[in-house]
Amino acid sequence: MAPTQPSSGFGTRAIHAGQNPDPVTGAVIPPVSLSTTFKQSAAGVHSGYDYSRSGNPTRHNFETAVAALEGGKYGLAFASGSSVTATILNSLHTGSHLISVNDVYGGTYRYFTRVAVNNGVEATFVDLDNADNIKPHFRENTKLVWLETPTNPTLRIVDIQAVAKHAHAHGALLVVDNTFMSPYFQNPLALGADVVVHSVTKYINGHSDVVMGVAVTNNKEVYEQLQFLQNSIGAVPSAFDSYLARRGLMTLEVRMQRHAENAMQVAKFLETHPQVEEVIYPGLPSHPNHELAKRQQHGFGGMVSFRLRGTLDNVNVFLGQLQYITLAESLGGVESLIEAPAVMTHASVSAEDRAKLGISDTLVRMSVGIENVDDLVQDITAALEKAY
Template sequence: MEEKCLNIESKVVHGHSMFDPLTGAITTPIYQSATFRHPGLYETTGYDYSRLQNPTREELEKTIASLENGKHGFAFSSGMAAITTLIKLFNPGEHIILSDDLYGGTYRICEEIYKRYGLEFEYVDTSSIDNLKAAIKSNTKGAFIETPTNPMMKVTDIREASKICKESGVLLIIDNTFLTPYFQRPLELGADVVVHSATKYLGGHNDTLCGLAVVNNDELAEEIKLIHKSEGAVVSPFDCYLIIRGIKTLAVRLERHEENAKLVAEFLKNHESVDKIYYTGDTDNPYYDVMKKQSSGFGAMISFTVKKVETVEKVLKSVKLITFAESLGGVESLITYPVVQTHGAIPEEIRNAIGVTDKLLRLSVGIENVNDIISDLNQALI
């Protein structure tokens, strides 16, 4: 059966190749080799050196391209390595718009590293398309948008953002980590680049680091390929294997994640210690309709504010099933305190302005029994 005829539930299970063409192995082999033999002078098997390409990495790259309905996939040693490569597509003096609410590591690398190379960064609430349009200047060349954002779950209309960016020749990059191609495919909505921290839902088991990017444009792909192979921030064959294995269960995991998250969100929404929840699957959420229009699901990320700051420390110390830890997207439920963890690099005044206060907690809802998750939250909140 042709790959394009398959539904995504089948694509994630079988990947790009479905089996190893050399041996027939159903599981993609780990080609743990740094270098490859040449048959003769000016002859190659297609593989020369693993920094340039490796068969295991190639399968992962083709799989993510297939899942996003793109042409060219790239696998990096981490999500930040992928983002770093995309930043390098721009030149000194050029202006890049970013979501005002985004992962602290992205903010840090822009402000503390790449600003010194003459790039100009501006942080905008792109959930308002008018804000995005107003922020575009004569030297604006890129827009990097998380949707939903981390951790406030703001949503940008990708189709409308694409129209505006195309009119101005702005490269639109969408961070699709929270939803994955199972729930949202930004290239189909007009984005130029989609990027993932595959460490999260795509890997799904909190056991490896990986970043992925997908594009359709051949010229853009060549630029990324040059940076990728030259800088060498490539993911190892073994980690590629782990991500490929994780992707196989993406559909069933995300369905359970979301099923649990909807019930957990409802519980938190009605808890006396909780002030407000931020979950795009809540029908009262201001971005619910946009999500319904551009995504097939809402994911399993919930942020919520508690009424008393003292509750934060109590919750983080008292949870038993849920783990107080960085990261998200694994099968285990994780709770994070953004103000000192994921968003510690962002200045306090900016954090407070976007809502990342000392009363905010972020919850990555896992696939455990939902009653156990809710029971754990309840005993920790009381």
């Protein structure tokens, strides 16, 4: 099989990058490498693998593929998205400072405020609706800027290119969590990011049966530092999880197309419903960052947030009446999932900070799956009727 080229189409890279037939049997799908250790031809001489925590053929296949899709040279897989965050933060020295977008995933907020701080790393959270807001928050010891865009769960869009310029002017690295968009809809490295991270658990794997994370970079020095920490800390995924994630990656293009098509139709429907106070979807002209989303993304993704009228009681009745759409945390699977961030994914964020961010009790976040969209709309309609 010919190696993929950077100019190859996304779907071609998703299927073929790093995925070479087995040289012994000719198997089109490489076998899962479950061995924890590898034979050496002489003491200290091996064929690229010595111990599976340090490197594994199945994991390397996956890392190569994700890097190819993000336009990066180096990929590093981890046991979870949270372990990616922890490993990157472990690259900072005690006394370092980082700046994060204020509307960040609850688990990331928890790590920055309750774990990293214990290791002497301080975080400042900034509203980055305007990228220039970041400028007064840089310090001499600011080493890292952390973005999500779209943010979780209010789907604000941050100008990656503008923030990258500010970060680099102050000698800081820019990390962008690209989980919501996947490599299909957004490529932060091309916009100036130094590292792009994903919770592989979500769209990249796409089937709600693997917990994994990944980081991609073009910076060799950053890669070598993270690779050292990956091996030293040891938060690496199993070979079987790497195989499943690589398998899910093959259909990422067609899945993301369907996610986005369905999400747009669901968002448009919700805008017409009398019990829906606000719909937040970057693909709608009503979204305040719609034009920025069109510039830096290749599409609008499968995440839709909306505010219902009434109280949390109405929200709970609505969520409890859904049939096809499952009340559960997480996102990015082929099935539609829905949740109330204030009491679920973002419960670790203080009530005061949730209020500032607009994470109210009546805010609902939906990961729109790839089911028949008419069934999803009918499910929402029936549940709303019962809730009100």
